Amino acid sequence: MQCDTVCVILAGGKGKRMRSKGTHKVCFPVGGVPAIVRTVGIFKSAGVKQFIIVVGTMAEQVLSTVAEVHPDVSFVYQANARGTGHAAGCAVDVLKAAGFDGNVLITMGDKVVQPAVVNDLIENFTQADADLTLAALPKDPVTTAGRIVTDAKGEALGIVEVADIRRAIETRTKISLPGQAFSGSEIEKKATRVNGSLYIFRAKMLYEALDSLQDDNAQGELYLTDTIEFATRNKCKVTVFDVANPNDLMAYNTPEELLKIEEICSKRQAGKRDIAAGKPKLNRGLFRPASEWLKMIETNSPKLQKALSAIYGKDPAVLEERKKTFADVLKLFIKNHSPDRLVILVRAPGRINLMGRHVDHRGGFVNVMAINREVVMAAALREDDNVTLRNVNRKEFPDSDFRIGELLGQANWVDWMDYINSTTVRQVLQANRGDWSNYAKAAVLRLQHACPRQRLKGMDCAMAGDIPMSAGLSSSSAIVVACAESALALNGLDINMQEFVDLCGEGEWFVGSRGGSADHAAIRSGKRERVARLGFFPFRVEKSMPFPKGMFLVIANSHVKASKSAGARDTFNHRVASYRLAEMLMKERSAILKSMEHLRDINPNTLGVSPVEIYRIIQRLPETITRRGAMRLLKDHHEKLEEIFATHSDIGPYRLRDVAMFGISECMRSDMFAEVLEQGHLEQIGRMMKISHDGDRVVQYREGWAVKFAPSYSDGQLKKLIQEAGNEDPLRQANADLWLQPGRYACSTEEIDYLVDLACAQKGVIGSQITGAGLGGCAMILVREECLDPLLSVLKKNYYQPRRLKPDLHVCRPVTGSGVLKI
Numbered sequence: 001m002q003c004d005t006v007c008v009i010l011a012g013g014k015g016k017r018m019r020s021k022g023t024h025k026v027c028f029p030v031g032g033v034p035a036i037v038r039t040v041g042i043f044k045s046a047g048v049k050q051f052i053i054v055v056g057t058m059a060e061q062v063l064s065t066v067a068e069v070h071p072d073v074s075f076v077y078q079a080n081a082r083g084t085g086h087a088a089g090c091a092v093d094v095l096k097a098a099g100f101d102g103n104v105l106i107t108m109g110d111k112v113v114q115p116a117v118v119n120d121l122i123e124n125f126t127q128a129d130a131d132l133t134l135a136a137l138p139k140d141p142v143t144t145a146g147r148i149v150t151d152a153k154g155e156a157l158g159i160v161e162v163a164d165i166r167r168a169i170e171t172r173t174k175i176s177l178p179g180q181a182f183s184g185s186e187i188e189k190k191a192t193r194v195n196g197s198l199y200i201f202r203a204k205m206l207y208e209a210l211d212s213l214q215d216d217n218a219q220g221e222l223y224l225t226d227t228i229e230f231a232t233r234n235k236c237k238v239t240v241f242d243v244a245n246p247n248d249l250m251a252y253n254t255p256e257e258l259l260k261i262e263e264i265c266s267k268r269q270a271g272k273r274d275i276a277a278g279k280p281k282l283n284r285g286l287f288r289p290a291s292e293w294l295k296m297i298e299t300n301s302p303k304l305q306k307a308l309s310a311i312y313g314k315d316p317a318v319l320e321e322r323k324k325t326f327a328d329v330l331k332l333f334i335k336n337h338s339p340d341r342l343v344i345l346v347r348a349p350g351r352i353n354l355m356g357r358h359v360d361h362r363g364g365f366v367n368v369m370a371i372n373r374e375v376v377m378a379a380a381l382r383e384d385d386n387v388t389l390r391n392v393n394r395k396e397f398p399d400s401d402f403r404i405g406e407l408l409g410q411a412n413w414v415d416w417m418d419y420i421n422s423t424t425v426r427q428v429l430q431a432n433r434g435d436w437s438n439y440a441k442a443a444v445l446r447l448q449h450a451c452p453r454q455r456l457k458g459m460d461c462a463m464a465g466d467i468p469m470s471a472g473l474s475s476s477s478a479i480v481v482a483c484a485e486s487a488l489a490l491n492g493l494d495i496n497m498q499e500f501v502d503l504c505g506e507g508e509w510f511v512g513s514r515g516g517s518a519d520h521a522a523i524r525s526g527k528r529e530r531v532a533r534l535g536f537f538p539f540r541v542e543k544s545m546p547f548p549k550g551m552f553l554v555i556a557n558s559h560v561k562a563s564k565s566a567g568a569r570d571t572f573n574h575r576v577a578s579y580r581l582a583e584m585l586m587k588e589r590s591a592i593l594k595s596m597e598h599l600r601d602i603n604p605n606t607l608g609v610s611p612v613e614i615y616r617i618i619q620r621l622p623e624t625i626t627r628r629g630a631m632r633l634l635k636d637h638h639e640k641l642e643e644i645f646a647t648h649s650d651i652g653p654y655r656l657r658d659v660a661m662f663g664i665s666e667c668m669r670s671d672m673f674a675e676v677l678e679q680g681h682l683e684q685i686g687r688m689m690k691i692s693h694d695g696d697r698v699v700q701y702r703e704g705w706a707v708k709f710a711p712s713y714s715d716g717q718l719k720k721l722i723q724e725a726g727n728e729d730p731l732r733q734a735n736a737d738l739w740l741q742p743g744r745y746a747c748s749t750e751e752i753d754y755l756v757d758l759a760c761a762q763k764g765v766i767g768s769q770i771t772g773a774g775l776g777g778c779a780m781i782l783v784r785e786e787c788l789d790p791l792l793s794v795l796k797k798n799y800y801q802p803r804r805l806k807p808d809l810h811v812c813r814p815v816t817g818s819g820v821l822k823i
Contacts, residue, residue: 004102005122005200007048008091010224011036011109012056012078019255024058026109027065028258031265035252036062036109040070046118048105052091054078062109083221084108085213092210095203104206106224107198112261114248116419121200123427124241131205131236134159134228135196137246140638146225147191148240149177156238158229159195160187163218178232193242195225196249205236244646246639275447275499277454278492280381282342285822286489290378291339294330296823297323303823311347311816312372313528325376325464326821328392333378333462336390341380341460344489345821348482349374350473351522352553352771352780352812354531354677355688356670357696358745360518362579363537363598364667367674368518369547369814370526371555375465375478379486382458387444389437392464400437404448404456407441416449420510438511439476443483446507447493456491468808470561472772476511477519480504481818489820498539500524512569526817533674537598545677547814548685552788554781555771556759556795557808558751562776572773573648575745578659580644581630582621584637585656589620599660600667604738611725611738618660619718624653655744657713662695662743669739682766682782689767689782690760694742696770699750701757709753711744747774755779758798762791 011026020028026036033041040051051070055062056078063075078090088106095104103125107113117135125133134156136148146159157177168175168184175182182190201209209227217223231238243249252258288296296304305319312318326345333343349370356366382388385404391397407428408419419425428441440461448456463482467475484504488495495503501524505517521534521541530544562568579599587593592607604611622629627650630641669688676684699706724736748770756779759768764787771778783791792809800807 005048005105006050006052006095006100006102007043007105007107008088009036009039009051009053009107009109010084010087011062012054012059012081012087012090024061024065025253027058027061028252030112030258030261034065035112036066037069039107039109039111039113040066040073042113042115043105043107043118044070046115046122048118050074052076052094053109054087054091056081056087082215083219084224085210085222085226088206088224089210089213089222092207096207101203104201104203105199106201108251110251110253111197112250112252112265113198114415117198117243117248121198121241124239125200128237128239130239131202132228132231133200133239133241135198135249136193136240136242137196137249138638138642139192139194140246143194145194145197147187148193148195149182149187149191150240151180155232156228156240157232159223159225160191161217161219161223161225167218177229193240196243197251198249199224199227201227205231208234245643247643275451275493275495277451278494280490280492283822286344286820287342289340290330290333290337290343290380293343293345293378294327294334294339297327297330307821307823311528313813313815318372322372325466326378329376329378329462329464332390332392332464333380333460336388336462337380337460343378343380344486346377346379346482346485346489346819347374347821348478348485348523348818349526349815350467350475350478351519351526352473352555353518353522354780355673355692356518357666357692357770358575358747358773359600359663359666359670360521360534360536361576362663362667363600364663365536365542365670365674366518366522366534367531367545367670367677368522368526368534369531369553370523370817371473371553371810371812372815373465373467373473373810373812375463375467375475375482377482377486378462379490380460381490382460384458385455386458387440388458388460389440390462391436392462397436397463400435400440402437402441404444404458407445408448416446416506416509419449425510436479439479439508440483442507442510443480443504444487445510446503447484447487450503451493454491456487459486459490461486468557468778470776471557472562472770472774472777473555474519474523474772477504477508478523478818480508481520481523485818485820497524497541501539523818526814528816529814531677531814543674545674548677548680548682548782550785551682551766552783552785552811552813554759554783554788554791554795555810555812556755556779556781556799557810558749558755558776558778559803559805559808560749560751560776562772562774568775570648570651571747571775574651574654575659575747577644577648578654578656579663581625581634581641581654582656582660582663584634584640585621586617586660588634590617593617599663600671602664603668603671611736612722614664614738615718615722615725618657618664618713619715619722621656621660623657623714624655626653630654657718658711658744658746660743661713661741662745665738665741665743666692666695672739685782686765686767688739689769691740691742693748693756693769695745696748696774697753697756698746698748699753701754706750706753710746711742713744745774749774749776752777752779755795755799756781758795759783759791762794763787765791 027034051073054076076090078087144162146161149157165184209230212230213222215222247264250261350373352369354367356364360366387402389400467473469475501517501521504520525532525541527544532544533542535542697709700709721736724732752770756768759765759781764784766782768781771780796807
């Protein structure tokens with residue numbers, strides 16, 4: 001923030017509605033801190049350095065409350081309370097006298113604002129080269145904030161206060177704005193946004209606007225909001241900055257409103273993660289000179305061989321391949337740095353989720369294994385906070401450097417979501433769209449944000465990886481985990497498994513997606529020759545099951561990249577939004593779900609009901625719903641809806657029944673899977689894999705032809721399921737069981753559907769399904785060992801050769817999860 005900006009805070013009002021004779025409105029505590037003190041601190045954290053606070057009633061209390069924490073703040077006294085415009089004028093008189101000609105931020109002392117909003121407002125003002133930028137909030141039915149009126153082009157004409165709208169309606173007069181006149185009713189209907197009472201002006205324009213104010217309005221006051229109309233009439237440039245989440249810019253007039261703000265702030269604080277500071281422990285089992293590590297590999301050190309065998313098993317080909325990768329990384333590190341630098345060797349494998357797709361963030365189980373395709377790093381501690389990234393495959397992954405402090409800047413240390421939604425992050429991502437280093441930034445910045453009492457030191461990293469990108473094997477998450485492992489070890493930070501998984505999952509939100517942490521959990525918790533059952537809310541590794549003997553998992557890359565573009569993120573986040581909308585509506589419409597916390601709770605065993613009742617619950621949902629329809633049906637949840645809608649563009653109606661059916665049934669399949677795997681029921685495993693994939697598929701291949709696949713959950717289909725599930729015939733009941741319903745999540749592709757159908761037609765194949773989040777990637781195929789080679793031949797002949805694609809088939813069994821290599 002430049003030093004040519006002054007922040008003016010208006011705190012001269014009486015605040016009668018707070019019903020307190022002894023405490024000024026702005027001195028009431030928010031989160032244990034007086035609101036006005038908190039406001040100054042928030043603006044300082046956004047880079048503002050100069051402040052003028054306008055005081056009036058109880059001036060001494062406001063002055064002493066602020067000065068105790070912020071002694072550098074100036075004060076101006078407003079003798080007569082004649083409105084916000086008059087209060088602002090009191091401060092402006094001081095600025096005029098000093099010859100100030102910079103920018104002026106104006107807000108109210110009762111505002112509770114997030115630093116990201118202040119940063120974004122200033123960015124909007126600067127980039128637009130505006131004379132005035134004001135913050136706007138969505139209009140809700142009860143707000144008394146002034147209505148922002150715009151023209152046909154969406155440009156602001158002015159702000160009209162509610163009192164003046166009422167007067168116009170009562171007197172049947174019109175309100176004049178530049179170029180147009182409106183009735184009070186027209187303004188109420190037309191205005192969809194209201195004044196957030198946060199502005200930034202060019203000083204010269206503000207001086208002229210305040211001099212022009214008149215008190216010919218319903219309250220007989222000088223309105224600061226009339227400066228917008230002045231700016232428009234005089235052809236000044238006015239921009240409106242929309243605050244997507246109303247909780248990021250709040251104010252209070254009554255004790256009840258203050259309590260609501262306290263509740264929101266408490267939730268923010270409760271979500272804060274705080275890692276204790278640490279120091280690196282130079283354990284020789286972890287830290288060695290790069291040249292010494294390389295020599296151990298080249299001389300085939302028995303100690304190293306033992307350590308690698310514990311991770312990967314004893315297959316000589318696999319071990320030689322892994323040693324070569326480590327050697328390549330060490331040579332790259334030595335080339336760019338020094339053979340004598342102490343380094344750690346870190347690895348993070350790709351992962352496969354055998355059962356439980358798209359449900360970790362709904363509380364469902366996942367059943368995962370780590371695979372021997374992975375990201376490998378050699379990392380050394382730096383004395384500054386620079387992070388340097390070098391990759392063996394420099395062509396595809398170019399060199400990248402960043403500074404932790406520079407990227408975090410004056411971040412809000414309470415809320416990670418505010419930071420990642422800020423203009424700063426959006427600009428970083430826009431400037432580096434598709435850059436692999438964004439995933440390294442995600443890990444390191446999340447750790448630093450969670451460790452406010454210690455500035456993390458940077459690191460020099462050399463990396464390599466053989467996990468196919470955008471293939472559903474968590475290549476991106478593996479980078480996040482590898483960088484997190486490195487940063488933790490090098491800075492001596494100690495956190496438990498749950499904290500690690502949560503921080504990695506939240507860190508990856510930095511790149512724009514809003515998924516769960518199942519991938520990171522699978523990468524971290526993997527065990528050789530075992531499949532892990534992971535639970536969520538709270539996160540836990542419940543158990544591990546042996547991978548079936550005599551079986552291999554084949555990963556067949558479709559070569560259709562699972563895009564991380566904005567359009568793909570919109571699709572993924574649209575599906576998650578469908579879940580959330582369905583959950584909210586089901587809770588409202590079904591008494592037995594009032595205590596439901598997660599979608600996984602809609603389960604016959606949990607609720608003590610038959611599948612019939614679950615189908616009836618789903619039947620009460622609309623098949624689809626628009627955003628407007630959701631706002632209409634969920635009138636008491638508008639804030640939550642705005643938060644949901646902010647994660648993605650409006651790409652069409654939400655398919656509530658389809659997605660809810662998939663989630664409910666997939667949660668059941670993921671719950672059943674561990675027992676089925678332990679008992680070795682391969683036929684049942686295969687059936688579950690095929691049904692799960694049907695929930696994602698978009699086409700089905702019949703005699704070589706693609707036929708659209710879209711299961712229907714119309715009233716008629718659900719009525720049929722209800723009849724079958726309630727039938728006295730046990731066989732008909734079993735065939736209508738919930739876990740057998742695929743639902744329709746629809747994140748597969750025609751190519752992956754073809755691979756799945758081709759594989760399932762081959763002898764010895766138990767089952768097949770898509771991997772990862774979808775919209776591209778790989779198919780996983782569980783096959784008997786003796787049928788492996790014929791399967792590989794069929795896939796090459798019938799999928800890769802006709803498409804002139806390089807065969808990419810990886811045969812694997814489970815390996816150990818991520819960590820720092822220790823001898």
